[in-house]
Amino acid sequence: MLKIIFGDIKNSVYHPPTYFDNQYEDEWITDPMSVQMIKEIDKSEVVSARLIDSPVLGPISVKEISGGVKTLILMAFDDSGRIFNASACGDNCAGWIAEIGKRKDLTINLHHVMDFSRVKNFEALMLNTGKLVHSYAEYLEETLCIKER
Amino acid sequence: MKGKYHIIVQNKRLRYEFDIRRNLTIIRGDSATGKTTLINMLDSAFSLGEGSGIEVVCEKVCRTLRGKDWNFLLPQIHDQIIFLDEESSFVKSKEFAALARKSDNYYVIITREDLPNLPYSVDEIYGIHTSGKYHDLRRTYNEMYRIYQASEFSADRKPERIVVEDSNAGFEFFKKTGEEAGIACESANGKSNLRNVIAKAAVKNLLAIADGAAIGSEMNELYQYMMLHPEVRCYLPESFEWIILKSGLIDGRIVQQILENPEAYIESREYFSWERYFSFLLTEQSKDTYLQYSKNKLNENYLHDKEKRAILKVMNGIKFL
Structure with a gap:
């Protein structure tokens, strides 16, 4: 289940890419889900746990993948109990956030209204109000009732 | 600072090329478009100079600002273009807004x-996209594009209801003009209420009018709402005062020259947003004329048929009559 909380909260990592650079595990990178996320969003190939092939930058280290993908990998694999700021992710990450939320209980923190319009069968629990939304339209409607950003 | 600045940031593999024309520019958009890479290149170039292997071409110094002591550094920086990355949460603070307002950067x-x-303006919210590889096949070219295009959310139809961000002269004008055309008009009493007032209106054909020069912070939510509710459209001129100036009602060649190239005239330290400058310009230029302008109360002469039509003519694609 995907859970969304807007605004400043305790236990949230505001800039997940920095946290990722200092905490990621090699095996996270070669997991099929990370390989797919890096391919889809960064258009890059995972060569090994420590090498990525980028069409723009050439061979790069894991620390040079996009901030959005770093945040997604943390959402998928980090088990520290921290909540990651999904405002570090572009709207092209929205589908993967929803996907990770289907595979596990995932709480994300938002400081802007992320556009989930391209996510089919979108569902999330809005923690600020306690309402379960069953579509993007319901989500957008509910954000009207939430002042925190 | 005033003026438009062309900026090129490049190394062997990447080239960014874009123009900055106002004191506040926002870059956002999808992940993996090269935003952080741009910041990192500017950071290295500013710290290490030519020895970084990064070339920055701009009439003004381009630099980054990071870290906990930003508020001590910022007042010492003058006449520069400062790039701030998303890790800098201080950009949302009132303290940053206050320091930026007083500065000439x-x-x-x-x-x-x-x-x-x-x-910030709706026109100064950009994304970055790759425009391809040209002469040098090893180098990728990146440009900025405007995220919000007016054509996407304007409508060539007579609205059933109008919601105006403003509560002063602009609102009075649209309210009275709307009444004559059988269009209900209400004020949102500020940009932060706009989306809520629109959502509550629940009509088939609604037009929101707001000052484009300062509506930037509302655009993400407003845009998503409009995409989901095509019955809601927006008209976002720089400001109501800009419309009047653009209409030609105010004499003076200088006014039209300024409107063609406002960035050359608007000093950012004096006017945090262009909307305030246009208000000043209209008040100044209409002084002691029959169209003497006051933001607090609409001069009735703007509602005379000739004047009203001249103003409405500026509003491309919006049908009132």
Whole structure:
């Protein structure tokens, strides 16, 4: 289940890419889900746990993948109990956030209204109000009732 | 600072090329478009100079600002273009807004947050896209594009209801003009209420009018709402005063020259947003004429048929009559 909380909260990592650079595990990178996320969003190939092939930058280290993908990998694999700021992710990450939320209980923190319009069968629990939304339209409607950003 | 600045940032593999024309520019958009890479290149170039292997071409110094002591550094920086990455959460603080307002720098801020303390324009919210590889096949070229295009959310139809961000002269004008055309009009009493008032209106054909010069912080939510509710459209001129100036009602060649190239005239330290400058310009230029302008109360002469038609003519694609 995907859970969304807007605004400043305790236990949230505001800039997940920095946290990722200092905490990621090699095996996270070669997991099929990370390989797919890096391919889809960064258009890059995972060569090994420590090498990525980028069409723009050439061979790069894991620390040079996009901030959005770093945040997604943390959402998928980090088990520290921290909540990651999904405002570090572009709207092209929205589908993967929803996907990770289907595979596990995932709480994300938002400081802007992320556009989930391209996510089919979108569902999330809005923690600020306690309402379960069953579509993007319901989500957008509910954000009207939430002042925190 | 005033003026438009062309900026090139490049190394062997990447080239960014874009123009900055106002004190506040926002870069956002999808992940993996090169926003952080741009910041990192500017950071290295500023710290290490030519020895970084990065070339920055710009009439003004381009630099980054990071870290906890930003508020000590910022007052010492003058006449520079400052790039701020999304890790810098201080950009949403009132303290940053207050320091930026007093400064003579331009700011380019990478963030997806709305930043309601900063009056940035709908026209200065950009994404980055790759325009391809040209002469040098090893180098990728990146440009900025405007995220919000007016054509996407304007409508060539007579609205059933109008919601105006403003509550002063602009609102009075649209309210009275709307009444004559059988269009209900209400004020949102400020940009932060706009989306809520629109959502409550529940009509088939609604037009929201707001000052484009400072509506930037509302655009993400407003745009998503409009995409989901095509019955709601927006008209976002720089400001109501800009419409009047553009209409030609106010004499003076200088006014039209300024409107063609406002960035050359608007000093950012005096006017945090262009909307305030246009208000000043109209008040100044209409002084002691029959169209003497006051923001607080609409001069009735603007509602005379000739004047009203001249103003409405500026509003391309919006049908009132």
